[in-house]
Amino acid sequence: MSQRATYDDANLVLRLYELRRDEKLRAARDWFSNEFKAKNMEEARALMPPGSQPNAYFRMVTSYWDMVASFITSGVLHEELFFESGYEMLACWEKISDIVPGIREAFQSPVYLRNLETAAGRYAKHLEKRAPGSYAAFSSAARG
Numbered sequence: 001m002s003q004r005a006t007y008d009d010a011n012l013v014l015r016l017y018e019l020r021r022d023e024k025l026r027a028a029r030d031w032f033s034n035e036f037k038a039k040n041m042e043e044a045r046a047l048m049p050p051g052s053q054p055n056a057y058f059r060m061v062t063s064y065w066d067m068v069a070s071f072i073t074s075g076v077l078h079e080e081l082f083f084e085s086g087y088e089m090l091a092c093w094e095k096i097s098d099i100v101p102g103i104r105e106a107f108q109s110p111v112y113l114r115n116l117e118t119a120a121g122r123y124a125k126h127l128e129k130r131a132p133g134s135y136a137a138f139s140s141a142a143r144g
Contacts, residue, residue, distance in 0.1 A: 005081035012077050013085065016068055020088075025064060028057035029088075036095060037144065041102035062113060065092045069119035079119070083126045087138070090127075093120035094142035 019025065031054060038044035048054035068089055071077035082089075093116050104112045127135040 003078070005078040009078040009081050012071065013082060019064070025060060028060040031057045032061040032092070032095070039098055041099055041106075044099045044102075061092060062096060062116070065089045066113050066116040069115035072119045072122070073115045079122060080126070083123055086123070089116070090120050090123045090138065091142040093117065094139050 020029065035054070036047065036058065038047050048058050065088075068077075068082075068086070072079045072082060096113070097117070097120075100113055100117070104110050124135045124139075127138065
């Protein structure tokens with residue numbers, strides 16, 4: 001992206017950060033980063049059955065980051081500015097990337113979390129361009 005970030009971009013990044021401080025979203029993010037360790041659909045189903053609090057937390061976190069990613073993929077938000085401080089979005093994708101194909105198949109929705117997948121791919125390229133090898137290290141740590 002060659003265009004410079006604007007004050008509107010900076011304000012949107014700040015607003016997105018403020019939203020992350022919401023009590024319910026904070027609880028969901030805490031669960032997601034500490035408890036969500038599913039590596040396949042069977043583990044995911046066991047960890048977050050329909051109607052459970054973990055299922056609600058999963059949906060809250062992933063839909064939040066897919067919304068943010070939609071701002072990036074649509075050009076509303078300056079991606080390089082966001083990439084300077086938005087590591088949590090990439091960590092979210094790293095934790096779910098193995099199960100997303102199964103979710104897409106189960107719900108017959110090939111576009112489920114597509115914005116998140118696309119923005120995460122761009123983010124990975126951004127990291128590698130700035131510091132070769134950093135994405136692999138980040139991915140390994142995020143997948144824990």
